[in-house]
Amino acid sequence: MKLWVSALLMAWFGVLSCVQAEFFTSIGHMTDLIYAEKELVQSLKEYILVEEAKLSKIKSWANKMEALTSKSAADAEGYLAHPVNAYKLVKRLNTDWPALEDLVLQDSAAGTKYQAMLSVDDCFGMGRSAYNEGDYYHTVLWMEQVLKQLDAGEEATTTKSQVLDYLSYAVFQLGDLHRALELTRRLLSLDPSHERAGGNLRYFEQLLEEEREKTLTNQTEAELATPEGIYERPVDYLPERDVYESLCRGEGVKLTPRRQKRLFCRYHHGNRAPQLLIAPFKEEDEWDSPHIVRYYDVMSDEEIERIKEIAKPKLARATVRDPKTGVLTVASYRVSKSSWLEEDDDPVVARVNRRMQHITGLTVKTAELLQVANYGVGGQYEPHFDFSRNDERDTFKHLGTGNRVATFLNYMSDVEAGGATVFPDLGAAIWPKKGTAVFWYNLLRSGEGDYRTRHAACPVLVGCKWVSNKWFHERGQEFLRPCGSTEVD
Secondary structure, eight states: OHHHHHHHHHHHHHHHHHHHTTGGGOHHHHHHHHHHHHHHHHHHHHHHHHHHHHHHHHHHHHHHHHHHHHHHHHTHHHHHTSHHHHHHHHHIIIIIHHHHHHHHHHOOOOOOOOOSSOOHHHHHHHHHHHHHTTOHHHHHHHHHHHHHHHHTTOOOSOOHHHHHHHHHHHHHHTTOHHHHHHHHHHHHHHOTTOHHHHHHHHHHHHHHHHHHHOOSOOOOHHHHSOOTTOOOOOOOSOTTHHHHHHHHTTOOOOOOHHHHTTOOEEEEOTTTOHHHHSSOEEEEEEETTTTEEEESSOSOHHHHHHHHHHHGGGOEEOOEEOTTTOOEEOBTTEEOEEEEEOGGGOHHHHHHHHHHHHHHOOOSTTSOOEEEEEEOTTOEEEEEOSSOOGGGTTTTTTTTSOSEEEEEEEEOSOOSEEOOEEETTTTEEEOOOTTOEEEEESBOTTSOBOGGGOEEEOOEEESOEEEEEEEEESTTOTTTSOOOSSOOO
């Protein structure tokens, strides 16, 4: 655009130079200027049309963004509760706004259209991310979705050739040689000059020939082939992966009628704690053994908002302690942001701490600070233990307060979909309810860890999850929770 405008200006200056060089002394010569000026006018009109088209795109973008930001700013947290909205925001800031800058400066195309669903290009980006992470199982799922949307006629910058390039190699990595070969042939039919596809085709054909020559099995070629598009998820580092994800979907909960009969509701006064005699808390059994209970109306809306307000400036990527080194580090299996609040930060923190002490009957003097966690896009914490195991005895050595004896978890928001606290070994799932809290002991009365308490924070699918928790430690609880040989409380 800049070069085109420069050329137009040079033409204007050229005409002016001719006029100043006594062109007007000849009418015959001056008639040439008439036609030159006519061409300049036409060029100017073309320039105006191009600029108006560009300005129209910018205005359209601005109007869309104005409508979008008015809606999102009215309830920022509620808007970002939908994972697609959160993903789109990150995408806009990283891709679409830079594209708008290019439009203003270089007349490039404007940003993408916005809608309440993932586009072909969005899905392709997700599939490519999975591929780069070596997650070929999810690569296949995303790339197959891309093909479905392309076949449905959705416009996109992503081409089928690009999709088939990733998809063919991903299914090969999953062990489906036959389908990898078929997809590679489809790719070459669309792009015969695709160099990598040509090399892969020869490689796949060679492997297939070697497979046919094997005489160690009586399986037929048909038996060797994997049904198209059906793959088992590869085994990974999480032994209870299937159970964990099933519970997060609300499936596989082992709350049998017999077990349900053991669960009751009652008023809880904390062993006749003076603070709770007049106003006891409503207590509900969530699980019988190990005993997991839920308390209602533990935190008011005002207290929740104040805790969130204090915590937000301190939020940072949540960490885990390396059991071997004791060093805090981030981990892919814990995706959230958290902060730690001291009683001096605000009176409401001290008040919530005292309340948890009254409810549990345990002292907060040796407990950890109040941790506030926020789970956003993809937020989760895969199955883990809150207590340190026998081979991790030094995990809390620096605190000097012993192991984590109990966990008190406050739910500070409702979650529209996902976000449950699940116990894979038990088959238990506890769903967030704003203002409630759940409590369980991590250690048996003998002081040994209760391995049944391995739990997880399920991914947040729709919504925004806020929690706060207090970890009580052994030191100081000797007379409040006496040791014994059984787990009974």
